[in-house]
Amino acid sequence: EVQLLQSGGGLIQPGGSLRLSCSASGFTFSNYAMTWVRQAPGKGLEWVSGISGGGGTTSSADSVKGRFTISRDNSKNTLYLQMNSLRAGDAAIYYCAKHAGYTFGKYYLDHWGQGTLVTVSS
Amino acid sequence: DIQMTQSPSSLSASVGDRVTITCRASQGISNYLAWYQQKPGRVPKLLIYAASTLQSGVPPRFSGSDSGTDFTLTITTLQPEDVATYYCQNYKSAPLTFGGGTKVEIK
Numbered sequence A: 001e002v003q004l005l006q007s008g009g010g011l012i013q014p015g016g017s018l019r020l021s022c023s024a025s026g027f028t029f030s031n032y033a034m035t036w037v038r039q040a041p042g043k044g045l046e047w048v049s050g051i052s053g054g055g056g057t058t059s060s061a062d063s064v065k066g067r068f069t070i071s072r073d074n075s076k077n078t079l080y081l082q083m084n085s086l087r088a089g090d091a092a093i094y095y096c097a098k099h100a101g102y103t104f105g106k107y108y109l110d111h112w113g114q115g116t117l118v119t120v121s122s
Numbered sequence B: 001d002i003q004m005t006q007s008p009s010s011l012s013a014s015v016g017d018r019v020t021i022t023c024r025a026s027q028g029i030s031n032y033l034a035w036y037q038q039k040p041g042r043v044p045k046l047l048i049y050a051a052s053t054l055q056s057g058v059p060p061r062f063s064g065s066d067s068g069t070d071f072t073l074t075i076t077t078l079q080p081e082d083v084a085t086y087y088c089q090n091y092k093s094a095p096l097t098f099g100g101g102t103k104v105e106i107k
Helices: none
Strands: A003-007 A010-012 A018-025 A034-039 A045-051 A058-060 A068-073 A078-083 A092-099 A109-112 A116-120 B004-007 B010-013 B019-025 B033-038 B045-049 B062-067 B070-075 B084-090 B102-106
Touching: A003 A092, A018 A034, A018 A092, A018 A116, A034 A068, A034 A078, A034 A109, A045 A068, A045 A078, A045 A092, A045 B084, A058 A068, A078 A092, A109 B045, B004 B084, B010 B019, B019 B033, B019 B084, B019 B102, B033 B062, B045 B062, B070 B084
Parallel strands: A010 A116, B010 B102
Antiparallel strands: A003 A018, A018 A078, A034 A045, A034 A092, A045 A058, A068 A078, A092 A109, A092 A116, B004 B019, B019 B070, B033 B045, B033 B084, B062 B070, B084 B102
């Protein structure tokens, strides 16, 4: 059974940094691309960043480019999102999600983590 | 970037009604279109991929279709457990944009 267990959310001051983690099990982690999606309170879904199965290809939304970094450690079956220079507008539930194939383009999201709340406030 | 325009933003229908949700891509995405269901307070769940392929375990009252850059999600007979917000997503290439969502309620 595919499981994605997230950790690392919380309350952070504007300008601060936070790292989210997503621990995967139940599948061969390195064979699948992974993505972060966020959802601001009462709003829709927003794709944040994606990474290929081997980690060699990444992409991020313009709204987070230069501030957020997606990475993965395939030896630990773990996905990360390093978030720097956080703003009030970054406050959201962050979901990790597994793609159905090696690349984040051309493959849909077939499993989602439970979500972790990030609150940005002084 | 490819924009995904979803309509309506909300709808109210009776149990047993046929419900249709539309998503329009700003440019061609072939059939790289997925539909997700998010029930209140829950994690999004994949319903349909490749525009019309039903994910395993999803009830057959859900179906998807496409015509060029227009995509449709249909619920043939609405059930109380279908109350949720539905999102389309382009997954052809990054950024993997979502539609704005359609909130479905029971009348």
